[in-house]
Amino acid sequence: DAGITQSPRHKVTETGTPVTLRCHQTENHRYMYWYRQDPGHGLRLIHYSYGVKDTDKGEVSDGYSVSRSKTEDFLLTLESATSSQTSVYFCAIREGGTDTQYFGPGTRLTVL
């Protein structure tokens, strides 16, 4: 599992509330990623990070922000959650030597 944990694993929230999801890794990987998975769409890239305080947008970044103040933590924030952000969110790291991406267990977020 490449030492990746995500918290919380499940969350139910209401429209308009802020939500922060956390991804934590223990193996000092430089690259980290946030994806969302929805039925009929597969996984889509939201944001990624290539180092502390270095982040960039992915395919579906609208409504999301990220922060990376430490190598081990990559935070995904929904500033004002909407029902369209109900999804399963996966964090991933890229193993530098092989380019392989390994995924965390996922967070199931429901926005009512």
Add this chain to the structure above:
Amino acid sequence: SQQGEEDPQALSIQEGENATMNCSYKTSINNLQWYRQNSGRGLVHLILIRSNEREKHSGRLRVTLDTSKKSSSLLITASRAADTASYFCAGSGGGADGLTFGKGTHLIIQP
């Protein structure tokens, strides 16, 4: 936009048979990765094939890559009930790029 498109979307075979899934992609890639996802679970990495490779094996898995046709295939030999899952291909342009996924093939192995 989806990079990969898996074919078929769903596949049901008998245990012991071979299962073949295909993936087509749109833009140039540095590598292509295959993943397995059991229902309601996370993604398990199966194999990575680079753009300069044509075939790769790992246990009962065989992956091919044809960059001229922008396509890849995953073959699972001697299928088992535990192989029942969704399988995804995902392409990367290299560097810091994230992966661009297809929508997956749902494989059902009938006992």
